[in-house]
Every structure is written in structure tokens, then in C-alpha cells.
Amino acid sequence: MTETTGLGLPKGILACLFDLDGVITKTAVVHAAAWKRTFDAFLRQRDGTDFRQFDDITDYDEYVDGRPRADGVRTFLASRGIELPEGEPDDPPDAPTVHGLGNRKNGLVLELIREGGVEVYEGTMRYVAAVRAHGLRTAVVSSSANCREVLRSVGAEHLFDVRVDGIVAADRGLPGKPRPDTFLAAARDLGVERQEAAVFEDALAGMDAGRAGHFGYVVGVDRVGQADALYAHGADRVVRDLAELLERP
Numbered sequence: 001m002t003e004t005t006g007l008g009l010p011k012g013i014l015a016c017l018f019d020l021d022g023v024i025t026k027t028a029v030v031h032a033a034a035w036k037r038t039f040d041a042f043l044r045q046r047d048g049t050d051f052r053q054f055d056d057i058t059d060y061d062e063y064v065d066g067r068p069r070a071d072g073v074r075t076f077l078a079s080r081g082i083e084l085p086e087g088e089p090d091d092p093p094d095a096p097t098v099h100g101l102g103n104r105k106n107g108l109v110l111e112l113i114r115e116g117g118v119e120v121y122e123g124t125m126r127y128v129a130a131v132r133a134h135g136l137r138t139a140v141v142s143s144s145a146n147c148r149e150v151l152r153s154v155g156a157e158h159l160f161d162v163r164v165d166g167i168v169a170a171d172r173g174l175p176g177k178p179r180p181d182t183f184l185a186a187a188r189d190l191g192v193e194r195q196e197a198a199v200f201e202d203a204l205a206g207m208d209a210g211r212a213g214h215f216g217y218v219v220g221v222d223r224v225g226q227a228d229a230l231y232a233h234g235a236d237r238v239v240r241d242l243a244e245l246l247e248r249p
């Protein structure tokens, strides 16, 4: 028997589906920095020194955050009216292709992760422990291909019954966020219906996925002061830290 009292969730929720970057780990800032270095170098080369820089808050939130890597490249470039050839998945990082730019960004992310290490949000760790103690099941649902390494590096792999990440999604041919397919796959793997699952996301694309999937509850995690946008994209509730959900109303 599961009991959602004290977890800030409506009755009937049996499983929690957590995004990784920005919800479990403080890696969103690392991703934003890597995207900025990648796009600014590309735009400078293309447009010269008075190029319009990638904004690591607004451009990142709107076009890149939460999406699979190649979708992030395409979506941001499209916002500037730029279209690049797809190239091949193993294109070198200096290739002027969608995959080349994606690979440049991924190399920078891995470098930054190794340099700085990954930190977890303590409030999320407490919340995950609490929902598991109440008998709810847990999954991590991330667009990242580095999800497993990141979880392992912070000793949190065992806290999630199911992992649907960028590698699993590619294997199964699942489209990424803002489509709901990866969250739906995680719910299915956990043996629950969509109405019995709660989604925890910090990205606008993740909110869209939560809404499109008709899940039981969608929690927006506001790390950057975009609560209004999270609500506009379908959040049922917005918190700054998941530990807020453990507080008595």
C-alpha cells in the first residue's frame, strides 16, 4: 500500500519520474555553459566578431534545455534561421553539421563534468528517499546519453528502479522531450498507468512532455526564476526545491 500523504502528491500516485539535469543533479549549468561555448564559436566563425551570442538563460531554456542533443542543435539554429546538414553521428567536433556541433558540445560537457565533478540537489535526494520509503517506485527519465555515468558518479544509481535515458531512447526509437514517449516508457517499465505517475522536471520541454502525456501530476522545479513559464507549460505545482513537497501544508 502506498501513501502519498506528506509527499505533496495527490492520492493515487504510485510512481515518480524524475528528470536528471537540473532536478537530481546540478548539471544544467554545465550544459548551458557547454552549449554557449559551442554555439558562440560556431556563430563567430559564421557571422564575424559582431555575431549575436547564445544567451545561456533565455536561448538555453527556450530551444535547448531538456531536448535530445541533436534536437537542441536544430531547434536553436532554426531560431536564428540557420539550417545545417545533419552529418553523421560520429562527425568530428569541428564539422559544420548538426552532429558535429552536438559532438563538440558533448566533449565540452564531459570535460566540465570531469573538471568540476557533479553535485546533487540535497532536497531531491531527501525527497527520493521519502517517496521510496512510502512504497512508491522511481525512474530517471533524461535526454542525456551520460545519465548512467552521472548517477554513478554521485552514488545515486540504486535510487531509481528504471532508467530511460538518451541511450535507451535511441535503442528503442523513442522521440525525446517535448514528446512524452520517454516518460510513458518509464511508467510502463514501472508497471503503472500514466495517471498513477508524477513527473518532476525543470525544463519547459519537460513540462510540455508531462502535459502531452496526461500524467497524474506534473511538478515544475524552478531553479532559475521561471515559475510563470513552468505553469504556462503545464505544471500542476512549481517548487524551488523538492524538499518543499515534504513540508506540511
Ligand SMILES: [Mg+2]
Residues within 6 Å of the ligand: 019, 020, 021, 022, 023, 028, 065, 066, 201, 202, 203
Ligand atoms: Mg532538466
